[in-house]
Amino acid sequence: MTVRPLTLEWVKRHLRAGEQIVGVEALHGGITAEMRKLTIGTQDGDIRQLVLRSFVDPTRLERAEDSLNREAGALTLLTGTGLTVPGLVAVDATAADCEYPSLLMTHLPGRTVLTDDEVETRVPLLARQLAAIHAVRPAERPPEYETLTTADTVVVPRRADAAAWAAAIDVIRELAPHYEGRFLHRDFQPGNVLFDVLPSGPARTHITGVVDWAATSWGPADLDVAHCSTNLALLHGPVWGRRFAEAYEEAGGVLAADAGDRLYWMVRDPLACSEEVVAIAHAWREAGRPELTTRAVEERLDSYIKMLLD
Structure with a gap:
């Protein structure tokens, strides 16, 4: 190389x-x-x-x-x-x-961990790390967040539940809710967090650093939480997407108080993610998850969308 x-x-x-x-x-x-x-x-x-x-x-x-x-x-x-x-x-x-x-x-020490093993240990660590990022009060704000996906550009997977996706798309047709701005990573997910996984066991596992700050923005904490939730749902199963949002609040993070506002941000991310499923699945297979084919990731994305709307 x-x-x-x-x-x-x-x-x-x-x-x-x-x-x-x-x-x-x-x-x-x-x-x-x-x-x-x-x-x-x-x-x-x-x-x-x-x-x-x-x-x-x-x-x-x-x-x-x-x-x-x-x-x-x-x-x-x-x-x-x-x-x-x-x-x-x-x-x-x-x-x-x-x-x-x-x-x-x-270069930071540690490694990314994308396996299912000990995910229950890593999710609270990820949540606490994200809450700490959102606590940063920069002297100069980064640019306002962008959302490039609109209700008319969502790519619906071929085998997806059409009714569920139509309902999710209708959610983001509404105007973005009012929010309290925070310092955002904007691509916070397991692939950008480094862990020191010690042989002594999961109790000693800790985060050694966060990388890839190329999308740093100013916006609602819900955006970062939704993005990590989507990635966890696709990597480990839909239930872990919901669990991350709970862990973030347990770590002291604050999400939108209104249920409708929270749904808007949580749904927006997986709808946007559908445009890059092929690239995401390829990257994860390359990183050691061969079972995460494009079809497998699409199926998890569909299940996650339905779970959010339930």
Whole structure:
């Protein structure tokens, strides 16, 4: 696995004196950018690791500059807040020096965990972590949240319950409810949270960091909760989507008080997710969940939509 020539030279300019790249490894599980872990040999014989994010997919290039600038801003903003996030090394959001828009950051310890094992242990940890993110009060607010999916653009899976999906789509035809703004990650889900899973057992499991801040926004906490709930429902079964929302409130997080408002945000995310089921399923199979075929994920999405409307 190699780094493209121009990007390689750009990375080298941001290394410390005497350092060199001694290893490159592809990181799997994402769907928006190409990720590489770079092993850096230091002058005294030690090693450290950096992560290189590059937007190479032509369909993603239009939003690459905004995404990388948001991530660079978030990593800078979150320094000293108590949240464990990567440290920003350099960013080339317009590909002025690299082949593609790129960001270089420090590597965090830990690993993503997408298996069903011990999910009941991880869900409360995820909930507490998200509540801590929402507690951040930035000196400068990030841009307002965006929802690109509308009632007229929802992609209904071929085998889905048509009546249930029609009812869910009708929910988001309404105007977005009023909300109290919060600092949002906007892609908080198990694939972007790192865990240190110790052999001593689940009681010692803890989160070592949160990555992928490229969609940082300002908006209702319900949006982040709904997104993580949807991912948990698709990874582990619909009941875990509902359980995460409960765990978030148990952790001190505050969701919309009105049941109709809460349903609006909770339904909006899985409806939007239906547009990317193929890419999501592919990423999860690549990350070690071969049973999560496109059809299997669509079936869980359909069941989750019906459960939310029940």
